[in-house]
Amino acid sequence: MRNSPASGIIPFRTRRLTTPDALIEAGLAAPERRGEIEAVAERYAVGLTPALAGLIRPGDAADPIARQFIPDARELIRDPAERDDPIGDDAKSPVKGLVHRYPDRVLIKLVSVCAVYCRFCFRRERIGPGSASLSDSEFAAALDYVRADPAIWEVILTGGDPLTLSPRRIAATTGALAAIDHVKTLRWHTRMPVAAPESVTQAMARALRAEGKTAVVAVHANHPRELGAAARAACRRLADQGVMLVSQSVLLKGINDDVETLDALMRAFVHAGVKPYYLHHGDLAPGTAHWRVPIAKGQALMRDLRSRLSGLAMPTYVLDIPGGHGKVPAGLPSIRGDGAGRHIVTDPQGVEHIYVDRLEEP
Ligand code: SF4
Numbered sequence: 001m002r003n004s005p006a007s008g009i010i011p012f013r014t015r016r017l018t019t020p021d022a023l024i025e026a027g028l029a030a031p032e033r034r035g036e037i038e039a040v041a042e043r044y045a046v047g048l049t050p051a052l053a054g055l056i057r058p059g060d061a062a063d064p065i066a067r068q069f070i071p072d073a074r075e076l077i078r079d080p081a082e083r084d085d086p087i088g089d090d091a092k093s094p095v096k097g098l099v100h101r102y103p104d105r106v107l108i109k110l111v112s113v114c115a116v117y118c119r120f121c122f123r124r125e126r127i128g129p130g131s132a133s134l135s136d137s138e139f140a141a142a143l144d145y146v147r148a149d150p151a152i153w154e155v156i157l158t159g160g161d162p163l164t165l166s167p168r169r170i171a172a173t174t175g176a177l178a179a180i181d182h183v184k185t186l187r188w189h190t191r192m193p194v195a196a197p198e199s200v201t202q203a204m205a206r207a208l209r210a211e212g213k214t215a216v217v218a219v220h221a222n223h224p225r226e227l228g229a230a231a232r233a234a235c236r237r238l239a240d241q242g243v244m245l246v247s248q249s250v251l252l253k254g255i256n257d258d259v260e261t262l263d264a265l266m267r268a269f270v271h272a273g274v275k276p277y278y279l280h281h282g283d284l285a286p287g288t289a290h291w292r293v294p295i296a297k298g299q300a301l302m303r304d305l306r307s308r309l310s311g312l313a314m315p316t317y318v319l320d321i322p323g324g325h326g327k328v329p330a331g332l333p334s335i336r337g338d339g340a341g342r343h344i345v346t347d348p349q350g351v352e353h354i355y356v357d358r359l360e361e362p
Contacts, residue, residue, distance in 0.1 A: 016115065017048040018129075020071075027058045029070050040071035044287075045128030047117040049195045055225055064223045064255045068118055075119060075287035084125040086283040088324020097134040098142040101326055105154040108142050110134055110173065114161040115195040120250060120291040122283040122320075127160050139176075147180050154185040163192040163204065163217075171207035178210030187216040189248065193272075194219070194226040197234035205241035216244045219274050222256050224264040232272040239273045246277035247315065250291075251301070257293045259304040266305070266313040276315040281330050284322055295319070295330060302331040307348035 020037040023029045028048070029037055040046075048069045056066045085091075089109075092101045099107040112131035114121075121127065134142070146152050155177050163170070177183050188208060193200050208215040217238055221227055235245055247269045249256065256262055266276045279302075282292040302317045319330040335345050335355070343355040 015050055017053060018046055020046070023048065023070060026053060028053060028056055028066055030061070036073040037071045040073065040075050044071070044075060044119075044124055045114075045117040045130075046071060047114060049115050051197055051230060052116060052195055052226070055228065062254070064261075065225060067255060068120070068222060068252070069116055070119070072119060072290070074290040077289065078286050079284070079289045082284045082286045082288070083322060084286065086122050086285045086322055087320040088322060089123075091324035095141045095145050096138045098145055100145075100152075101324060103151050105156060106146060106152055107156040107158055108134070108139075109159050110139070110157055110162045111160040111164060113164055114159065115164055115192060115199075118191075118250075120252060120282060120285065120288045122285045123160075124285055124287075131160075133160070139173075143176055143180070146177070146183060150182045152183060154187060155183055156187045156189065158189040161190050161192060161195075162188055163190040163200065167201065167203040167207040170204060174208060174210050174215075178213050183213070185214045185216060186210070187218060189218045189220065191220040193217075193234040193238070194221045194231045197230040200234035200237055202237055202241070205238045205243060208238070208243055209241055214244060215242065216246060218246050218248045218277065219269070219272075220248045221265070221269070222249050222252055223261065224268040227265075227268040227272050235272040235274055245272075245274040247274045248278045248280065249315065250280045250282055251293050251298050251317070252282065252291050253293050255291075257297065257301065259301055259308070262301060262305055263308050266309055266315060270313050276313055279315040279317045281317065281319040283320055298330060299332045303346075303348070303350065 017023050017026055017028070020029070020034055020041050023037065023046070024031050024034060052065060052069065057063045060066070089099045092099050094100055097109045099109070111133040112127045113129060113133070114127060117128065146155060157173065174186060177186055186208070208217065219235065221231070239245055249265060251257060256265055269276050281295060281298055282288060298317055306314060316329055317331045318327045320327050335343050338344050338354070343357070345353045345355045347353060
């Protein structure tokens, strides 16, 4: 029905920069970094689309878009705590390509390729051109698993990036899942609206929709410059077909670990019609220590952000517990007990107040 990994991927792939030579020739990396970039490229996939390459300021080594995609020698330094499978997908995978971590939802990793390869990717050991996507029979087995468990209410399609598939294959996947009565929500995690906005066509948007089901797209972006006019137009095409849009970002050192950038990023999402949803604490993926921000700093940033943004623009800061134990909110609680039956409530400016429950007499 759907999956032959060599076919059905949309044609943006041919125009990408995927080698050290291509990055250097495009002026996006200095020639003297060739050896470093080649060494990393032998280990991890490289990919940058014209849309994102066009947003990079040439000659600026600290450019926040370039740094997310240009290999760096530090990727080859492995911290002892880092893991090939940092969020424990394997421990919760009853059939190949499917992760069942929470009772009411599963995740299906449809493809192993992306339009761009983020240098901090949490699945970097499992994705790239040499990795296999789900075969027809593996997808059929995943469908059987979903069909057999009436508690599964939501299916999350991920990878890799599932919106690298053609509208025809997306429609086939949507149709197969939508035919399962107890599945009510299909959520697609993707970087395509920013990485290849021209590929997010009306036909693709229509392929995500199914009668009686809720279609959600979680748009991945980490810096406000990623959400320019083309990305906003791609989001609009999805929204016009009735797709709900939410955001996902990673808190990244030197990219968005300051309140001004996070503020601008979340406002840019809302401007694009995307509800800020998740700000991920960096996972323990190999070679990514140089990207991670201390949790205490992430918590302080969230408190500062709350003093500036309405609830509409606030994401939830989340941590995936290594080993597959799930995702938890990582922000500081605003309310705690004082040990005497009262609550201490911290306002967005950090000032504490006493709150006492006033309840109906029994
Ligand atoms: S788009 Fe997602 S899966 Fe692909 S490299 Fe980036 S973080 Fe990893």
